[in-house]
Amino acid sequence: MAKAALQEEQAEDLDLELKRTQLAEAKLRLELTKRNLEEFEAAERERERNKRQTQFQLETETQNLRTTQEQCLHKQGAPCRRPLKGTKESALRLIKLPDGFSMVIHCPICRMKVFSPHPDDRLTARREGETEAQMQARIAKFEADTARFRELLAVVESIEVGGDAVELDTGTEVTFRNARTGNPIYPRRAWDQQTAPVFHA
Secondary structure (H helix, E strand, O other): OHHHHHHHHHHHHHHHHHHHHHHHHHHHHHHHHHHHHHHHHHHHHHHHHHHHHHHHHHHHHHHHHHHHHHHOOOEOOOOOOOOOOOOOOEOOEEEEOOOOOOEEEEEOOOOEEEEOOOHHHHOOOOOOOOOHHHHHHHHHHHHHHHHHHHHHHHHHHHOEEOOEEOEEEOOOOOOEEOOOOOOEEOOOOHHHHOOOOOOOO
16 A cells, blocks of 8 residues: 555656656747747848848949939040049940840940930830830830930040041841841840930030
8 A cells, every 4th residue: 555655656756757847848949949039030130131231232332323424524534533524535435236236335434324225115006015105105215215325326426536436346246037027126125124324415
């Protein structure tokens, strides 16, 4: 009888010890989970902070570049302290790209790049999903971009170095044509949606 009571007491002690161990283990798991969660939240905050900082830097650099391009006269012969205020011949250069229809007018001083408008933007037929107002806006933008590009092109063509206009040609030209009609195909370009910077004549 006493032996049975002793065994029962030992079993209760073991059960109590097991419950204490399980509780300690559960507390440890909870502590580890909390720590992992805190570390995860701290890492998320750090990522978000880095993302905001990178976005701010990109916006600042873009704004600085835009301001520089607006202030630049796109002319050579500027003093070192005022590189944007040249007084001599234009620094603009024309670059012909190998797709056969794209041209870029580039200022090496302020890194301005003005691309020739895409030929398909002048078409008066509506595109799929395009409203009449959107088509008119596209054509108006094409005409404005073309006028700006022609203005710059006239400046570039007026520059003479050894009797020749300043022009850089990539040399190789690749033309895409429709297999049935033979008409040229003008693929869309990455810069077609970019806004061009201000140009001072």
